[in-house]
Amino acid sequence: MNTNFRWETFLEAFPIVLKGLGMTVGLTFACFGFALIFGFLWIFLRRIPNKPLVWLVTWMMEFIRSTPPLVQLFFIYYAWPMVPGVGVTLEPFTCAVLGIGIHYSTYIGEIYRSGIDSVDKGQWEASTALNFSTADKWKKIILPQAIPPTIPMLGNYFIIMFKEVPLASTIGVGGILFMANSYGALNFAYLEPLTIVGIIFLALSYPSSILIKKLEVKVNTRFDKNAVLSKSKKKNSIQEINLEGSDHIV
Numbered sequence: 001m002n003t004n005f006r007w008e009t010f011l012e013a014f015p016i017v018l019k020g021l022g023m024t025v026g027l028t029f030a031c032f033g034f035a036l037i038f039g040f041l042w043i044f045l046r047r048i049p050n051k052p053l054v055w056l057v058t059w060m061m062e063f064i065r066s067t068p069p070l071v072q073l074f075f076i077y078y079a080w081p082m083v084p085g086v087g088v089t090l091e092p093f094t095c096a097v098l099g100i101g102i103h104y105s106t107y108i109g110e111i112y113r114s115g116i117d118s119v120d121k122g123q124w125e126a127s128t129a130l131n132f133s134t135a136d137k138w139k140k141i142i143l144p145q146a147i148p149p150t151i152p153m154l155g156n157y158f159i160i161m162f163k164e165v166p167l168a169s170t171i172g173v174g175g176i177l178f179m180a181n182s183y184g185a186l187n188f189a190y191l192e193p194l195t196i197v198g199i200i201f202l203a204l205s206y207p208s209s210i211l212i213k214k215l216e217v218k219v220n221t222r223f224d225k226n227a228v229l230s231k232s233k234k235k236n237s238i239q240e241i242n243l244e245g246s247d248h249i250v
Contacts, residue, residue, distance in 0.1 A: 034101030042109030
């Protein structure tokens with residue numbers, strides 16, 4: 001096995017490793033989309049007025065968060081088909097979406113909960129007083145106010161999930177890490193292909209984190225109460241000046 005870094009091997013391995021980039025990015029979006037949807041399920045189940053159900057859902061979320069995602073992937077791929085009566089064999093990509101998506105949906109559910117809890121109590125009371133249906137209350141009143149402030153946190157979890165997706169290579173999903181390991185096993189050279197994997201993740205993750213930070217600043221500024229109050233006062237002052245000006249004209 002070659003222990004010295006060789007540019008010839010690096011250049012040869014680069015296009016091979018790059019073939020897995022589409023799978024890695026696609027799997028990231030699939031897992032994130034699944035987690036966004038499943039996160040809503042967690043939060044709505046926890047708001048059902050049934051204490052035993054709420055306790056069960058809370059315990060399940062804690063169990064999933066406390067278990068390594070790699071163990072969950074192995075269970076879904078290797079152990080789930082052996083469960084009597086309900087076990088089925090799933091494709092590696094499907095197992096990866098379920099395993100990583102469900103794991104991070106518990107964290108995203110907490111993000112949703114924090115956003116919903118931040119909605120002023122008066123908004124809930126107003127929607128009830130206006131006789132909104134439950135669906136309209138959530139769709140038109142609560143969620144439009146609860147979700148936008150959580151966007152930066154969701155963006156951070158998207159980047160984290162992107163860096164966790166290589167775990168799927170352990171069950172045969174052909175991402176960049178899988179391609180790098182395959183090249184290394186065939187050519188007895190792991191240094192160059194794994195270096196390429198690190199460079200690709202750095203090249204994609206670092207700019208994304210900068211964009212997320214800028215988005216966080218923008219969203220926090222937009223939803224900052226002091227900024228909103230200041231804007232409102234400024235608007236009122238302009239209206240008063242206009243009214244005074246119209247009085248002088250008359």
